[in-house]
Amino acid sequence: KQEVTQIPAALSVPEGENLVLNCSFTDSAIYNLQWFRQDPGKGLTSLLLIQSSQREQTSGRLNASLDKSSGRSTLYIAASQPGDSATYLCAVRPPGFQKLVFGTGTRLLVSP
Amino acid sequence: DAMVIQNPRYQVTQFGKPVTLSCSQTLNHNVMYWYQQKSSQAPKLLFHYYDKDFNNEADTPDNFQSRRPNTSFCFLDIRSPGLGDAAMYLCATSRAGEREQFFGPGTRLTVL
Numbered sequence: 001k002q003e004v005t006q007i008p009a010a011l012s013v014p015e016g017e018n019l020v021l022n023c024s025f026t027d028s029a030i031y032n033l034q035w036f037r038q039d040p041g042k043g044l045t046s047l048l049l050i051q052s053s054q055r056e057q058t059s060g061r062l063n064a065s066l067d068k069s070s071g072r073s074t075l076y077i078a079a080s081q082p083g084d085s086a087t088y089l090c091a092v093r094p095p096g097f098q099k100l101v102f103g104t105g106t107r108l109l110v111s112p
Numbered sequence: 113d114a115m116v117i118q119n120p121r122y123q124v125t126q127f128g129k130p131v132t133l134s135c136s137q138t139l140n141h142n143v144m145y146w147y148q149q150k151s152s153q154a155p156k157l158l159f160h161y162y163d164k165d166f167n168n169e170a171d172t173p174d175n176f177q178s179r180r181p182n183t184s185f186c187f188l189d190i191r192s193p194g195l196g197d198a199a200m201y202l203c204a205t206s207r208a209g210e211r212e213q214f215f216g217p218g219t220r221l222t223v224l
Contacts, residue, residue, distance in 0.1 A: 004154070005184055018147070031211075033212050034212065034213065036215075041200075041218075041220065042217055042218065043118075043202055043215045043216050043217040043218040044155070044202065044204075044215040045130045045215070046212055046213070046214065049211055049212050051211065089154070089155075091155075093211075098145070098154075098160055098162060098167070098208075099145070099157040099160065099169070100157070100208070100213060102154035102155045102156075103154055104152070104153060107155070
């Protein structure tokens with residue numbers, strides 16, 4: 001059974017810092033991995049999607065990497081801003097399944 | 113803009129009183145999903161529709177049902193809500209064979 005873990009559970013940084021969020025999964029057989037942002041009481045906003053054959057994806061200040069063999073992904077946020085404060089969730093899609101298996105998220109607070 | 117819409121955004125119901133949550137999409141995606149997210153937990157898939165085919169997760173309680181009358185709409189019915197069913201309910205869509213899931217803003221359900 002696929003399990004997804006995110007460490008740390010919470011992170012507080014001053015504005016301008018570069019930071020890394022970690023995601024690990026127990027079964028390396030995945031179809032893809034998706035990173036989401038969730039603001040308090042809101043739905044999920046897709047940030048980046050990495051296919052199993054890819055090593056990384058970039059969007060603006062965000063860069064996500066995938067190491068399938070070790071069951072890990074990282075989300076790198078450059079030059080963090082207070083507006084980046086949110087919970088970041090990673091989710092993997094097992095092959096042959098439509099569903100996503102989510103981690104519990106990292107709650108990020110960026111202070112001015 | 114193409115999007116996933118959920119109504120209502122907030123729903124209060126009484127213990128045991130049936131409730132229906134609504135999701136619609138303008139993306140013309142084949143697949144629609146319902147996830148349950150309890151406070152500080154990871155979203156958990158309840159079921160999904162692949163076109164008209166209903167796919168229930170093995171551990172989804174019988175209290176939860178779903179209907180998809182057409183491509184655009186999908187409903188979540190909770191027949192007899194208990195206090196433990198209070199959660200955020202997230203609807204998502206994807207195009208079969210494509211990769212990314214798109215989420216709506218969620219419906220926050222409170223059970224009194």
